[in-house]
Amino acid sequence: MKFITAIILTALLSFSIGLFPVLPWWSFAITSIIIAIAIHQKPWKAFLAAFIAVFVLWAIIVFVIDNANQHLLSVKVATILPLGGSSFALILLTAFIGGLVAGLSALTGSYIRKH
């Protein structure tokens, strides 16, 4: 139950803080740490919950954006980066980076709580 709650809250706070574009892009790392402190889990579980939360959140957001845009921009960016022009790879990369930052932040949060 804690695991699911952590996922939902991490995703929710990440999304909410992202609504304030004046804050730095990595603000969700802070919220992820806070959730991991508030909801105490084993480090690997804290990592996994936050990773899943932001991975799925970001994947959904960009998937929706990309569809509405009919892949016009993602194909261009996936050529520049370079990911062979694959929108799918770009969505995965985006989601993975979000997940990784959130996961590591939560891991840190979990250790803080233990400490």
Place this chain on the structure above:
Amino acid sequence: MRIVPLIISATVTTALIVVLNMQLPVGTGKTPRLGYFLSPQQGFWQNAEPVDVSFDKNISIAGIKSNADVYFDDRLVPHIYAENDTDAYFIQGYLHAKFRLWQMEFQTNVAAGRLSEIIGEGGLKIDQYFRRLGMVYGAEQSLKALEANPETKAATDAYTNGVNAYIKSLKENELPFEFKLLDYKPELWSNLKTALFLKFMSFDLTGQGDDDLWMTNTRNYLGYETFKKLFPERADSLDPIIPKGTTFDKPSIVVKTPANADSVYFHKNDQGITATPPIIPDKNNGSNNWAVSGAKTKSGKPILCSDPHLGLNLPSLWYEMQITTPTHNTYGASFPGAPAIIIGFTDSIAWGVTNAGRDVKDFYEIKFRDTTMQEYWFNNEWKKSEFRNEVIKIKGKQEDVENIAMTVFGPVMYDHSYKSRNEDGKYYAVRWTAHDSSNELRTFYKLNHAKNYNDYVNAISTFQCPGQNFVFASVSGDIAIRQQGKFVAKWKHQGDFVQPGTDSMYMWKGFIPANENPHMENPLRSFVSSANQMAVDSTYPYYLGRSGNFPVYRGYIINRKLASMDNITPEDMERMQTDNYNVLAEFTRPFLLKYLDETKLNSEEKKYLELLKTWNLRNDILEKGATVFKVFWDSVYKQTYGDEFGKSKLPLYWPEQSTLVEALLKDSLYAFADDINTADKKETWKDVVLVAFQKASKTLQNASNENKLEWGIFKDTYVNHLLKIPALSRLHLPIGGGRDEINATTDNHGPSWRMIVHLTDKVQAFAVYPGGQSGNPGSKFYDTFIDSWVNGKYYSVLFLKKQVAENNSRIKWHCTFVKA
């Protein structure tokens, strides 16, 4: 102890965020800050505009006097309806920023020599060049004139406020894509930026960069006598803008060649010049325009056509729009970066421009007392220099300071400290009309408000730089053309080469009064035209500049076609503007074939010869003969002049192709056909043409092996993103034409705006440009028009009164500007 994993975990997390928040070096460039760039709520994903996006909006805004409406049609062209002019220009600025902010910033920063601030040290060479050329200095001078005129000041102030209203409303996540990619932010707009943008157009359109330097090299290398043979005064096939035989008034300014010109100018021959500009405007920068009177059209009303040929870029240089206020009703192409419409029409008149190509930029060799450049020798005494410091900020590096000496001529562009291959230790100052105070915007403002011929003449009379051929037609039936600019009254060949900077005799003596510039109104032949050719024949009393600045063949074919046409419709004009007929090939092919000894060709070579013989002389995309001709012609050129020019260690200008054409047609014993590297043999055209064809065949065979023999594929036209990023560009476009065809589309250069205006009582117009209304690569409107442009298709433009705009079926969105 859990402290160790905590420290490790915290460190790794922090390190990851720091790395994702940095621009990492790759190759010569840098990545975006990846975490930021990929962030769904802040980064580039926010620029991925939904394809069904709505532009309906109510914008409550301070800075306008009354409420105003903007209707967007199905091509995202805005139709502005404002209660007064300043509100209209405010909204124009707002819309330019909304759709084109990044390019406005970028282009003006390039013009201001501030590229290094954005991209780092890679921009320094170009920055130094523009600073030393005096672009900022020139823009400051022009700004004074712009702000001294109440009309242009009010228009530009309103425009600037509009741009800034948008910039201030911009949220971080809405920053245009390229700002996120390169990681910087827009600064506020200013009237100076508008002046800088216009100054960049002056740079782009006033000649071949620093051509005096290279022409001097060429003269030194060949000797003046040989030089004169290879660089004739004008081409015989020239059909000038003002027909041959026109009589001109006596000149009000008579300039005499300095007495010592023979020894210190024409025949001067010392060690060469190595200075090389890092950026040279495209030699093909030019354009077509023409107007036919009612006597030649089906409707009995004039038709005006204009297509400026410039570098093909995304986002496009142009932004299409309609501006309607109680004082005027105007439609056409605007420059994101400046108020008003630049090429377009009103409900009474239409106008278009081509480049005049006159030489208004001269170089002077300065003798300084020593390397401190404090004093220079001028009229037999040491004169004190002034200095202008240009500070160039460099992203991630220490700033660079250019300490530029200012002389009576202008800035000393090339000196010992400026490392632009300037290794001869000499000093060259530049005198350029774009350094003088001028107000080009006044002309466009007045043209936007023009009702008739007199308004047009008044509007263009003050235009200074870059000199243009303004074509005109009106609903009332007039047609006209005028070459207008601040043109220097020069003695013959003044400024073809570097001039001595020690003697006031060599300074410019005056400027040609506007009423003595070439012009023509309602001629008997019922048409006027220009295509960058020399404006007049040799009876015109002023010197125009070296003939290499004036291409010959487009003007020739346009006049030939127009002379033979009658009952013209706008559709005929569409076909003509996109015509791919190659008149250069018409002239030269018979002679090339005459001189080519077929019996000496192998079977592969004969194959290409057959393609050339059966070719229909059109540079259409599928024509293989067009490719054979192009490769063969270039090869003949190289075979003819390569032996004379190929060995120079200094950069030289080679002869114009018209020089080769006329030699081929008229001089069967052309001296330069001889290969000077073969002492025992005197080559003739036959030898040149045979070797050239054999060499060309090798190139053609390679092209053939790669399936690139068809002209469209061989030419390979593309529209390049301003940052030259292929993914943001449109590549491999199947479009015909070429340098000397009316459809002057080369690989990355061509008609940047095609416009046809039919001046019926209710003005009709047809237009297209190779771009799209949105500068956002994530918008479906980014490159919407390119396919139509490639296929020679035009859009029938909506030119609407406000009452009918609301209900027009092609109007898709309505944006209201409400006074806050």
